[in-house]
Amino acid sequence: MKELQRLLDRLIQRANINLREINYDATPVIQNLVPLRQMDKFYAFYGISNYHPLDLQFQHANLAGSYFLGKCRVASSLVYKSDVRGDELKKKGDVFKFQNFEIPITRDEGIDIEDSFLVKTLVHNFSHDPESLEWFFIKDTISTHYANIHGSPCDGCFLGPFATADLTTLRDCIIGAFSYVQAGEISHMSIKPGTIWVRSPGAFNFFYQYDRSRLEKYISYTTGSAPTGIFMEVAEACKEDFQNIFDRVHIEHPVAVPETASVDRYALVKGGTHISDNVLVAQRAFLDNAWMGKGANAQENCYIVNSRLEGNNVTAHGAKILDAELGKNVFVGFNSFLNGRPKTKLKIGEGCIIMPHTIIDAETPLAIPDGHLAWGMITGPADIKTNTISIKEFAAVSDHFSMGDLFFEGSGKAFVEAFEHRIQHILEANGAFCDGTCSLGHAQFNQKISFNTLQPYSEGDLKGLFPTITIRP
Amino acid sequence: MKELQRLLDRLIQRANINLREINYDATPVIQNLVPLRQMDKFYAFYGISNYHPLDLQFQHANLAGSYFLGKCRVASSLVYKSDVRGDELKKKGDVFKFQNFEIPITRDEGIDIEDSFLVKTLVHNFSHDPESLEWFFIKDTISTHYANIHGSPCDGCFLGPFATADLTTLRDCIIGAFSYVQAGEISHMSIKPGTIWVRSPGAFNFFYQYDRSRLEKYISYTTGSAPTGIFMEVAEACKEDFQNIFDRVHIEHPVAVPETASVDRYALVKGGTHISDNVLVAQRAFLDNAWMGKGANAQENCYIVNSRLEGNNVTAHGAKILDAELGKNVFVGFNSFLNGRPKTKLKIGEGCIIMPHTIIDAETPLAIPDGHLAWGMITGPADIKTNTISIKEFAAVSDHFSMGDLFFEGSGKAFVEAFEHRIQHILEANGAFCDGTCSLGHAQFNQKISFNTLQPYSEGDLKGLFPTITIRP
Numbered sequence: 001m002k003e004l005q006r007l008l009d010r011l012i013q014r015a016n017i018n019l020r021e022i023n024y025d026a027t028p029v030i031q032n033l034v035p036l037r038q039m040d041k042f043y044a045f046y047g048i049s050n051y052h053p054l055d056l057q058f059q060h061a062n063l064a065g066s067y068f069l070g071k072c073r074v075a076s077s078l079v080y081k082s083d084v085r086g087d088e089l090k091k092k093g094d095v096f097k098f099q100n101f102e103i104p105i106t107r108d109e110g111i112d113i114e115d116s117f118l119v120k121t122l123v124h125n126f127s128h129d130p131e132s133l134e135w136f137f138i139k140d141t142i143s144t145h146y147a148n149i150h151g152s153p154c155d156g157c158f159l160g161p162f163a164t165a166d167l168t169t170l171r172d173c174i175i176g177a178f179s180y181v182q183a184g185e186i187s188h189m190s191i192k193p194g195t196i197w198v199r200s201p202g203a204f205n206f207f208y209q210y211d212r213s214r215l216e217k218y219i220s221y222t223t224g225s226a227p228t229g230i231f232m233e234v235a236e237a238c239k240e241d242f243q244n245i246f247d248r249v250h251i252e253h254p255v256a257v258p259e260t261a262s263v264d265r266y267a268l269v270k271g272g273t274h275i276s277d278n279v280l281v282a283q284r285a286f287l288d289n290a291w292m293g294k295g296a297n298a299q300e301n302c303y304i305v306n307s308r309l310e311g312n313n314v315t316a317h318g319a320k321i322l323d324a325e326l327g328k329n330v331f332v333g334f335n336s337f338l339n340g341r342p343k344t345k346l347k348i349g350e351g352c353i354i355m356p357h358t359i360i361d362a363e364t365p366l367a368i369p370d371g372h373l374a375w376g377m378i379t380g381p382a383d384i385k386t387n388t389i390s391i392k393e394f395a396a397v398s399d400h401f402s403m404g405d406l407f408f409e410g411s412g413k414a415f416v417e418a419f420e421h422r423i424q425h426i427l428e429a430n431g432a433f434c435d436g437t438c439s440l441g442h443a444q445f446n447q448k449i450s451f452n453t454l455q456p457y458s459e460g461d462l463k464g465l466f467p468t469i470t471i472r473p
Numbered sequence: 474m475k476e477l478q479r480l481l482d483r484l485i486q487r488a489n490i491n492l493r494e495i496n497y498d499a500t501p502v503i504q505n506l507v508p509l510r511q512m513d514k515f516y517a518f519y520g521i522s523n524y525h526p527l528d529l530q531f532q533h534a535n536l537a538g539s540y541f542l543g544k545c546r547v548a549s550s551l552v553y554k555s556d557v558r559g560d561e562l563k564k565k566g567d568v569f570k571f572q573n574f575e576i577p578i579t580r581d582e583g584i585d586i587e588d589s590f591l592v593k594t595l596v597h598n599f600s601h602d603p604e605s606l607e608w609f610f611i612k613d614t615i616s617t618h619y620a621n622i623h624g625s626p627c628d629g630c631f632l633g634p635f636a637t638a639d640l641t642t643l644r645d646c647i648i649g650a651f652s653y654v655q656a657g658e659i660s661h662m663s664i665k666p667g668t669i670w671v672r673s674p675g676a677f678n679f680f681y682q683y684d685r686s687r688l689e690k691y692i693s694y695t696t697g698s699a700p701t702g703i704f705m706e707v708a709e710a711c712k713e714d715f716q717n718i719f720d721r722v723h724i725e726h727p728v729a730v731p732e733t734a735s736v737d738r739y740a741l742v743k744g745g746t747h748i749s750d751n752v753l754v755a756q757r758a759f760l761d762n763a764w765m766g767k768g769a770n771a772q773e774n775c776y777i778v779n780s781r782l783e784g785n786n787v788t789a790h791g792a793k794i795l796d797a798e799l800g801k802n803v804f805v806g807f808n809s810f811l812n813g814r815p816k817t818k819l820k821i822g823e824g825c826i827i828m829p830h831t832i833i834d835a836e837t838p839l840a841i842p843d844g845h846l847a848w849g850m851i852t853g854p855a856d857i858k859t860n861t862i863s864i865k866e867f868a869a870v871s872d873h874f875s876m877g878d879l880f881f882e883g884s885g886k887a888f889v890e891a892f893e894h895r896i897q898h899i900l901e902a903n904g905a906f907c908d909g910t911c912s913l914g915h916a917q918f919n920q921k922i923s924f925n926t927l928q929p930y931s932e933g934d935l936k937g938l939f940p941t942i943t944i945r946p
Contacts, residue, residue, distance in 0.1 A: 043722070043925075050933040054940055247722045249516070249926075450928030452516075453722075459921040460523040462946075467527055470943040473935070 001036060004062060004464040007076060008036070014115045014140040018156025018172050022190050026142060026158070028224030033119055033144065034080050039064050039464040042081065042246070044454040045266075046471070051445035052087055053108055056471040062456060063466050065246075066118075067266070067283055069449075071110035079113060082121040083283065083300045086111050087442060088429060089126045090133060098130040109134050116141040118149075121159070122300050122317045125151035129169040129185070145227055146235060146301055147175075148317050148334050160193060161227035162219055162318065164334045164356060177221040178210070178231075180334065180357040193221070196357050196375060200418060204410030208355075208376045211405070215377070218337065218359060231337065234303055234320055238286055241268050260434055262446040267298075276311070280430045280443035290321075293328070295432030297443070306342065314426050316356065324348060327370065331423045333358065340366070348374075353391065353419055373416075376405060391416055474509060477535060477937040480549060481509070487588045487613040491629025491645050495663050499615060499631070501697030506592055506617065507553050512537050512937040515554065515719070517927040518739075519944070524918035525560055526581055529944040535929060535937050538719075539591075540739070540756055542922075544583035552586060555594040556756065556773045559584050560915060561902060562599045563606060571603040582607050589614040591622075594632070595773050595790045598624035602642040602658070618700055619708060619774055620648075621790050621807050633666060634700035635692055635791070637807045637829060650694040651683070651704075653807065653830040666694070669830050669848060673891060677883030681828075681849045684878070688850070691810065691832060704810065707776055707793055711759055714741050733907055735919040740771075749784070753903045753916035766801070768905030770916070779815065787899050789829065797821060800843065804896045806831065813839070826864065826892055846889075849878060864889055 008030060015026035044063035046056055055071040066079045070086020089109040090096065096103045109126055112135045121143040127136035128151045136153055143149060143159035152165035159165060160177035169185045176193030183199040191197070194210025219229040226232075245251060245268055253269040258277045263269060266283035273287045280297040281287060290304040293311030298304050303320040310328040315321060319332045323340035326348045332338060333356030340346030346362055348354065349370035360366065360378040368374050374388040386404030394401075397412030408415070427433060431441025456466045481503060488499035517536035519529055528544040539552045543559020562582040563569065569576045582599055585608045594616040600609035601624045609626055616622060616632035625638035632638060633650035642658045649666030656672040664670070667683025692702040699705075718724060718741055726742040731750045736742060739756035746760045753770040754760060763777040766784030771777050776793040783801040788794060792805045796813035799821045805811065806829030813819030819835055821827065822843030833839065833851040841847050847861040859877030867874075870885030881888075900906060904914025929939045 048928055048930060048940055050930055050935065249720045249722065448932040450931050451926075452928050453926040455521055455923030455925050457521060457523060458923045462523065467521055468945045472941045 001463040002461040004036060004039060007060070007062075007078065007465075008117075010076065011078070011115060011117050011142070015142055015156070015158065018140045019158065019174065021172065021188060022174060024158065024174060029142060029144075029158070030117060032224050032226075033117065033142075034078070036464065039078070039080070040456045040458055044068070044079075044466065045451045046454070047449040047451055049445065049449040052449075053089070053091075054471060054473050055108070055110065056469070058454070058466055059468045061466055062464050063454060064456070064464075071108055072113070073110055074113045075115075077113050077116045078118070079116075080119045082118045082123065084111055084113070085122070085124045085300075087445070088124065089136065096130065096133050101130060103130060103133060105133055107134055109136060111136045111138070113138045115139060116143075118143045119147075120145045120301075121147045121149060123149045124300075124317065125167075127151065127153050127169075128167045129153045131169075144221075145232070146318050146335065150317065150334070161221050162231055162335050162357075164318075166334070166356070177227065178215065178219045178335065178357055182356075193219075196355065198355075198415070200410075200414065203414040203418075204408065204412070206415060207407045208405055210377060214379075215359075218361075231320075231335075234322075234337075235301065238268060242284070242286075260431070260436060260444060262443050264446060265449075265451065278432050278434050278443050280432075280441070280446065282442075282446075295427060295430075297427075297430045297432065307340075307345075310350070312427055312432050314423055314430075316426075327351065329423075330354065331419070331426075337361065351391070353423070474936040475934045477509060477512060480533070480535075480551065480938075481590075483549065484551070484588060484590050484615070488615055488629070488631065491613045492631065492647065494645065494661055495647060497631065497647060502615060502617075502631070503590060505697050505699075506590065506615075507551070509937065512551070512553070513929045513931055517541070517552075517939065518924045519927070520922040520924055522918065522922040525922075526562070526564075527944060527946050528581070528583065529942070531927070531939055532941045534939055536927060536939050537929070537937075544581055545586070546583055547586045549588050550586050551590045553590075553592045555591045555596065557584055557586070558595070558597045558773075560918070561597065562609065569603065569606050574603060576603060576606060578606055580607055582609060584609045584611070586611045588612060589616075591616045591620075593618045593774075594620045594622060596622045597773075597790065598640075600624065600626050600642075601640045602626045604642075617694075618705070619791055619808065623790070623807070634694050635704055635808050635830075637791075639807070639829070650700065651688065651692045651808065651830055655829075666692075667830075669828065671828075671888070673883075673887065676887040676891075677885070678881065679888060680880045681878055683850060687852075691834075704793075704808075707795075707810075708774065711741060715757070715759075733904070733909060733917060735916050737919065738922075738924065751905050751907050751916050753905075753914070753919065755915075755919075768900060768903075770900075770903045770905065780813075780818075783823070785900055785905050787896055787903075789899075800824065802896075803827065804892075804899075810834065824864070826896070831860075 012030045039062045042065035044066045046068040057073045059075045061074045062078045065081035067083045090105045094105040140156045141154040145161040147159040148164040151167045154170045156172040157170045158174045162178045163175040164180045166182040168183045171187035174190040179191045179195040194215045196208040198206040219231045221227040260277045261279040263281040264283040267281045267285045270288040272289035274291045276294040278295040279292045282300045285298040285302045288305045291308040296309040296313040298315045299317045301318040302315045305322045307321045307324045309326045312329045314331045316334045318335040321338045324338045324346040327350030329351045332354045336358040339361040344365040347367035351371045353373045355375035372388045376387045394412045395416040400409040431443030433439040485503045512535045515538035517539045519541040530546045532548045534547045535551045538554035540556045563578045567578040613629045614627040618634040620632040621637040624640045627643045629645040630643045631647045635651040636648040637653045639655040641656045644660035647663040652664045652668040667688045669681040671679040692704045694700040733750045734752040736754040737756040740754045740758045743761040745762035747764045749767040751768040752765045755773045758771040758775045761778045764781040769782040769786040771788045772790045774791040775788045778795045780794045780797045782799045785802045787804045789807045791808040794811045797811045797819040800823030802824045805827045809831040812834040817838040820840035824844045826846045828848035845861045849860045867885045868889040873882040904916030906912045
């Protein structure tokens with residue numbers, strides 16, 4: 001295990017060099033993030049299919065429990081139980097539009113993870129950085145439990161548990177626990193835990209800050225310790241059931257899957273679940289007594305329990321829906337937590353947008369009316385008033401707007417259109433609109449993925465490291 | 474599957490070009506060997522360990538159900554449920570002695586399989602060809618069910634079911650079903666089924682020809698059909714049990730394994746089995762109520778059932794021992810079939826050498842006395858007289874000797890010494906003499922192998938083909 005320890009030391013040093021201005025010390029974080037003895041216990045796996053590019057390179061890395069798809073390079077890194085999904089990368093010949101630029105893509109884009117330590121992290125989408133369109137880089141970066149790195153090249157960053165970097169290039173930044181940042185490009189910033197920040201320079205700025213004392217019950221993180229709170233409890237509750245899924249070569253899910261839908265072989269699906277046409281259930285998603293309407297999806301680390309989704313629902317990476325009924329076209333953003341009760345289901349009306357990192361946790365019956373936008377902490381009727389607004393009304397905001405802990409400036413119309421456009425794109429990409437031959441997306445492409453497994457050395461100096469491996473078509 | 478079909482056509486043509494002088498037509502053979510639809514059903518796997526070199530390259534091939542260890546290159550080939558074991562290859566810096574030559578090995582040896590079709594074949598040992606010491610090549614070759622290619626580079630050959638090429642370079646040859654050839658170097662020969670031929674040019678020549686009508690019950694093979702007979706029945710009887718072993722990621726064998734022994738994760742071990750120190754049980758070996766004495770081994774495709782092996786027993790690749798008791802230091806050669814009966818166990822005395830491809834199948838109680846050599850077909854007391862001889866007596870043969878269907882010329886002493894030297898080497902290589910720190914062999918080295926799996930494309934033109942993959946340390 002000598003070499004693995006040496007790699008860990010290297011990662012500590014690299015993080016500290018990058019974050020020196022913020023006076024960040026990565027030593028206790030990295031030392032306690034994952035016990036070294038866990039690092040040779042789990043296999044990594046990668047997908048092979050006709051519908052995805054295949055260009056993988058792994059070198060001097062531990063990949064325990066992680067999943068790779070597409071074009072991806074990992075060097076001198078620890079990637080632990082993470083999902084690195086290269087199924088939305090740009091292709092050679094594409095043209096990327098940015099402001100007045102039309103930038104040709106000169107080779108297939110790849111995800112490039114170097115000198116980084118990712119734990120239970122989702123890496124997805126593509127680089128939105130006009131300065132680096134062919135490499136979606138993650139360099140000198142530490143990301144912790146259930147963080148999402150979505151279309152966000154990172155260099156020298158720390159992402160706390162359940163943090164999301166979305167369509168943003170980050171350099172030398174700290175993103176606190178459960179913070180969501182979608183801001184184009186940021187550098188040398190330390191984002192406090194529980195910050196929800198959506199910015200489109202020149203168009204709008206959406207900013208919400210969770211009350212830390214109310215947030216602690218859900219997610220609490222102290223440097224050097226494991227994260228705690230309800231989010232972790234939900235996420236880790238079915239660890240053993242998932243282990244069973246990983247311990248078998250062939251999996252039969254106890255549910256009928258239509259020809260136009262796909263349920264990943266590494267998803268965990270329990271009885272009472274219904275899968276309609278064009279549904280996508282990704283790896284590490286958990287469905288128990290879940291009714292998935294046509295075109296609904298459940299992405300990585302989603303938990304949908306005792307709930308009904310009417311159709312064309314996006315359940316973004318890490319969202320949890322328990323005891324809830326969601327109308328058609330409801331969007332539930334990253335890591336949101338919708339927690340109804342068995343006897344008083346939480347109701348989300350048709351066409352609602354639940355902002356990323358929203359908590360709706362209601363002891364009493366709660367309903368969000370059709371066509372509403374919801375954000376932040378909602379635990380009772382009073383919060384509905386301060387933390388939701390009809391999308392129509394919001395679209396009419398032309399200058400600024402504030403309500404409860406939300407501060408918004410700019411064009412509400414631009415904000416709503418950006419979200420609606422994106423939701424449409426997500427549904428499309430996931431194959432929600434597929435008619436069998438047209439508009440194919442992940443739900444259709446993922447049906448025929450084969451998985452290969454990788455194991456590390458089990459003894460000696462190299463214990464825990466994976467061999468150098470290159471895979472091409 | 475277009476590309477797989479094209480590859481099959483290519484292999485037919487290559488075999489026909491190579492075997493044109495013998496008027497061989499590979500078309501019906503190759504077309505019926507393995508249904509194409511089987512080719513994307515099974516994963517391939519390769520071992521990673523500190524004790525074995527790691528240098529694998531797979532390209533334009535189907536590897537369904539096959540196992541790879543060490544340095545190995547496969548190109549434009551179908552390798553179906555075969556074992557390619559590179560754990561005895563020569564290393565850079567070794568010196569190979571041949572006649573008066575001392576040939577330095579300038580780089581690590583590799584197994585090189587190109588334009589070939591191997592079915593349930595074992596490839597093991599190293600190239601004994603002084604003209605090709607760094608590449609153990611298998612080129613333009615077809616080998617069928619349970620054939621062994623042991624230290625035998627092959628170019629343009631066909632090996633029938635249960636055939637063994639041992640320490641022999643073969644060019645443009647046909648080796649009939651259940652024939653065993655150990656002859657240094659042969660070319661443009663067609664060896665009849667059931668031939669046992671051991672030749673050391675200038676030293677001795679051992680030749681036995683099975684009566685074809687007596688052999689048919691055990692193994693019968695017609696070009697273009699699947700092989701039939703008792704051998705196939707035994708070998709395929711526990712197919713489903715083996716599938717279970719392959720279908721799980723983690724396997725716990727129902728047997729205690731001492732620290733100095735190893736039972737491969739892909740072996741099938743049933744209750745009532747005992748594993749002593751220094752025992753090696755290889756992948757695809759089957760043990761059921763088997764008592765394995767200290768230093769005994771069971772190599773690939775061995776079946777040991779209701780039997781007791783006292784210690785330091787070699788059970789070479791493909792040997793089957795049913796209802797038998799074997800004294801210490803008994804050697805059972807490749808693909809031999811020792812079949813006692815539950816109430817009247819077959820007894821093999823201490824220090825016996827059961828020649829490769831021997832059949833001992835006795836309705837009545839049978840015993841081979843200590844220190845005897847046995848060969849060919851033995852089904853009753855009469856055969857004991859014509860097909861066994863005391864090793865001492867045989868060593869006294871100085872010119873020629875014949876008995877039953879055996880013809881021997883040359884030095885019995887040289888023959889016996891060659892065999893004894895080799896048995897000693899096999900026991901050593903397998904770790905039978907390990908005292909915990911010295912004389913380590915496969916039994917000890919194989920304890921800490923991790924296995925990675927590989928899957929083919931599951932759809933489209935490339936269906937059944939594996940991606941191009943390179944693995945290094």
